[in-house]
Amino acid sequence: MKSIEHRFGSQGTRPQNTATSQAKSQPSIVQDHQGSGDNIAGNKTVNNYYSPPPTPTANDGNTEALQLWTQKLTMYRKEEAIASDPEQKFQLKKKIQECKQKIQELEKQEEKIFKNCQQSNHYIERPPIEEQCHQELSRPGGLIRLKAPKRMGKTHLMNWLFERMSQSQEYTGIVFDFNEPESGVVADLDELLQYFCSSLSLALDLPDKLDEFWQKKRAKTLKCRAYFEKEILKSVEGNLIIAIDNIDRLFEEKYQETSLDFFGMLRSWYGNAQTLPNWQKLRLILVYSTEDLPNLGMYQSPFNVGKEIKLSEFTxxxxxxxxxxxxxxxxxxxxxxxxxxxxxxxxxxxxxxxxxxxxxxxxxxxxxxxxPTDEGIYYQHFQSYWKILESEADLALALQKIMMSDVPTSLSQALIFKLESLGLIGKHENLVYPRYKLYQDYFRSHIEQLKEIK
Incomplete structure (x- = not known):
């Protein structure tokens, strides 16, 4: 099996075929400014309270370096809040930006480390899930709906399936990640379909002949179908598996018009693959994180056909x-x-x-x-949540309500959708509760920080 993982580029409406530089094994650490008391804020009282954490070095482990940089970020933010001199504030903002950049670099490395440790030697099967997926992908026109909250192992299972199918040379696999394209591309059906088709061509190392098909006066989804059928399917030897990751991005209300047509098109392709010989080589994997599916017609939805797989927790x-x-x-x-x-x-x-x-x-x-503290092994995990909460005050308020309650509580469907996708809450009928004791313990101890988010 020719297994290809294709990620969108960040510029323009079509992905660019450019080489990606290799990440360094250790972050480049810029030495911190020196001086007794780190007197950036010009406030001796502040210096007594906030002595800077040591600057991480290449000898520090990834997790320890991440914690140190985040401690520095917290310190600089506190100093900035009470600094009065414009020049001092400017210097602090530079330091804050440096910390954010280092944290982002380290988080990317941590994510790679996690994916590396999830290779086959550490993959734990959750029967009968794996065999069910393999059987569906072996079926002409098979479709898998892979549903689980974030970081439950969806990508891990997908990689395991690709490896399993690679035992036969009859399969080519592509991953299409909906988290990568810009919002403007996702919001415009025509741009999204061109992006989709161009991405598949690039991933399969095929020439981009998009202009030939898009110049014709046809419905947008028909242009996409024609391109896919004549340029993609005909060029692939054997069967083609397309895994569409994070497809629930299209569940958001602002993409409602796009989603109706895109999902309708996928449903139509599934129907083609059940009956048309040249389409039967197509296999689809739809990967998403929430139960709250968009309101689609029975014959417009790809979420009521194929095989549904819900990832369970480890026993x-x-x-x-x-x-x-x-x-x-x-x-x-x-x-x-x-x-x-x-x-x-x-x-x-x-x-x-x-x-x-x-x-x-x-x-x-x-x-x-x-x-359940900022000194523990889940520090980075908690910080990824803070990044989201600090930009969405309504989400922070909802989380505060849930974590402080000793009984299941009610929320709007929009908030439930977001928190469930993040994996922070469990849901029973119309009531929600903290998904794990870890989250309740942690956020209860940080309740004042949640209250400060406006």
């Missing part, structure tokens, strides 16, 4: 298998204590076990105590 036995794959030995009591905080969440479990394997000298009890 205690599967966690034991993962622990063994890392060469560790945790007691049933240790695993139970960890699951009490994070359930069987694949990412959170992976992070904990990977940490224990990386730092065998660190006691399990110490890790467990620090888990």
């Amino acid at each position: 205690s036995e599967q966690i034991k298998d993962l622990v063994s794959s890392y060469g560790l030995n945790l007691s049933n009591e240790d695993i139970g204590c960890l699951m009490e905080l994070v359930g069987g969440h694949p990412y959170l479990i992976h992070e904990a076990i990977n940490y224990l394997a990386t730092y065998p000298e660190k006691p399990f009890s110490e890790m467990l105590v620090k888990i």
